[in-house]
Amino acid sequence: MAEGLQPQVGQSLLFLTDEQLRKGIEAMFFAYRGFTADPDRILAQKGYGRAHHRAIHFIHRSPGTTVNNLLSILGVTKQSLNRVLRTLIEDGLVESTVGTRDKRERHLHLTEEGAALERALSDAQRDRMRAAYRAAGPAAVAGFRQVLEAMMDDETRHHYEAMKDRPE
């Protein structure tokens, strides 16, 4: 409501002050904690961490993806991802099949059990996101996404755009 009372010059000049930027930085830091809090609780119960969540999320988004592809999306080393992937495969949440065209590649899929965990995690995370969206309203959500997209590295944004408009 404050923005309705501010003269236009206030919006167009003051939003780039160091003070405004600092608030944005702190908002980002504190909000990210909330963003991960709910999935973290579920993961902790099952003995997993955020790294497992990320792997499960993107395997769900891109079924059949290769380890290498997942690597570039997640931005970690293959050794780091491999450890996470190994436990998920051992626990029967992820299936790894040798590539048919190129036998060096492994194609990754969620099992039924893996899909169930994915649903639990993303339900929890979406609930919070939905509440935040509802509280802030559609216009705020559009702005939220715009700023976040502008904040990404170029390479990262390509990954983001690439899976942006895929159907569920």
Added chain:
Amino acid sequence: MAEGLQPQVGQSLLFLTDEQLRKGIEAMFFAYRGFTADPDRILAQKGYGRAHHRAIHFIHRSPGTTVNNLLSILGVTKQSLNRVLRTLIEDGLVESTVGTRDKRERHLHLTEEGAALERALSDAQRDRMRAAYRAAGPAAVAGFRQVLEAMMDDETRHHYEAMKDRPE
């Protein structure tokens, strides 16, 4: 530009679909990487990590803060914070002084060298934030902050609000 073409009903009904929420979740994940990327590079050169950055940031924001207060803001255990704080004190970036009113407390301040690193880190982080703000515009920034604030845990939001309007 797309939002100008969408009818109002599209904005008010579609923004809570699972698909929209998923995009928000992924945007948050990818943007956070960009958000930390620049400070991370500076920190790595000096042999520090994100934990050091967080400590330095909030000591800068609240000079003279106690260990306990910092603990509740950061949401970590004292053992974890202590490790970080010890290296910062040993390296002469942070000063710890015994409290005058309550001698059990330690008041934390940045030294000149600590303040210099703080400036380097926040300059880098602000540059990216500024670019994102500029690209998105004032209205988007307002929405960005609204959604982030709605995403925080209640307790976290109190910390955020508490240092929200302090002057630099």
Added chain:
DNA sequence: CTTGGAATGTCAACAAAGCTGACGTATTGT
């Protein structure tokens, strides 16, 4: 067709940074 290099993925070992639990010390307040 062979062979050497590039690509893909796995194993081993180490570091950062979180955690729990236990304990010591100084100080405060009842």
Added chain:
DNA sequence: ACAATACGTCAGCTTTGTTGACATTCCAAG
């Protein structure tokens, strides 16, 4: 006097990142 508080530290464990070494597979140049 004594319990509670604030802080520091030791020990040990977990998650998740890192590098280095190595096996397998593919492909292309000779």
